[in-house]
Amino acid sequence: MATIKLTIEYDGTDYVGWQVQPNGISVQQVVEQALCGVLGEEVRLHSSGRTDAGVHARGMVAHFHTFRQLPESAYREGVNRLLPRDIAVRGVEEVNEDFHARFSARGKWYRYSLYLAPVRSPLAERYSWHLRSRLDEIAMARAAAGFVGCHDFSAFRSSSCEARSTRREVFSVELLREGELLHIDVKGAGFLKNMVRVMVGTLVEIGLGRRPEADVPRLLREGGRPAAGRTAPPQGLCLMEVWY
The missing domain is CATH 3.30.70.660 (Pseudouridine synthase I, catalytic domain, C-terminal subdomain)
Structure with missing residues (x-):
């Protein structure tokens, strides 16, 4: 199983925040849907934290686990083709399995x-x-x-x-x-x-x-x-x- 770290930039104006919520569309939800389109399987993103509705990010970090073996470019160019213009994956890195976007942050x-x-x-x-x-x-x-x-x-x-x-x-x-x-x-x-x-x-x-x-x-x-x-x-x- 691979652990993939993503660095994500987004304009939070039109979202209810990073985290999936029942009252609207979140950034996490949109990115997870795009990843599913590339991987052909559902994944759960674990982020470095949460941002509230209307808050933006240049460097939100999130990770997920997958059994698929894809080149890093697939997670960047491939996912970005499925994302709206106000969200983009800016960086991709395969990391050690013990990495956690939130708990490993300094x-x-x-x-x-x-x-x-x-x-x-x-x-x-x-x-x-x-x-x-x-x-x-x-x-x-x-x-x-x-x-x-x-x-x-x-x-x-x-x-x-x-x-x-x-x-x-x-x-x-x-x-x-x-x-x-x-x-x-x-x-x-x-x-x-x-x-x-x-x-x-x-x-x-x-x-x-x-x-x-x-x-x-x-x-x-x-x-x-x-x-x-x-x-x-x-x-x-x-x-x-x-x-x-």
Whole structure:
């Protein structure tokens, strides 16, 4: 039996998220159907994590097992011919049978993009959160440094998050300007549901002067989701890379 690792890129706008769900079409469902068309057998993808409805990915990693022996090009070119234009297999690799896309992962890189301009951009609206107000980016960067390290992120997760432990390690949080776009790059060992989006929502409120920079360490100490900032809209978030 072969274990195949896929790196998948997708625009999540029209999907209910990565994971198969009863209320709509998911990215996982579409990719599994395409794999079935190439392999002639049903397979189950095991991913490095989940993305919510509207969230995008440049580097979602998933693996599956198969008894078929096909060249790697069949899983890339063959599967891509059966996928819609908003999903593509970008990389294929046969890996050891003990590889697991989720449990073997050592870290992830998420990028959240803010579009800062007085007028909305039709080309940017699918991939960023449009804000018309000026942000204090220096205050945001200072506050972002408070997330780095191993902390209890219970204040920065969805109320529906089912994770047993709320402690997570964040390696870095960096702000990067690119014209009218402000990217917030978050790298860490793992993340709770909506964690990055709540972190961004909190940083935006700091940038708008609606809460002090000191709120980040306070929230990490005291917990409590209602005290943190809003959950940033999904379209600004993109899973950039998973490393092993």
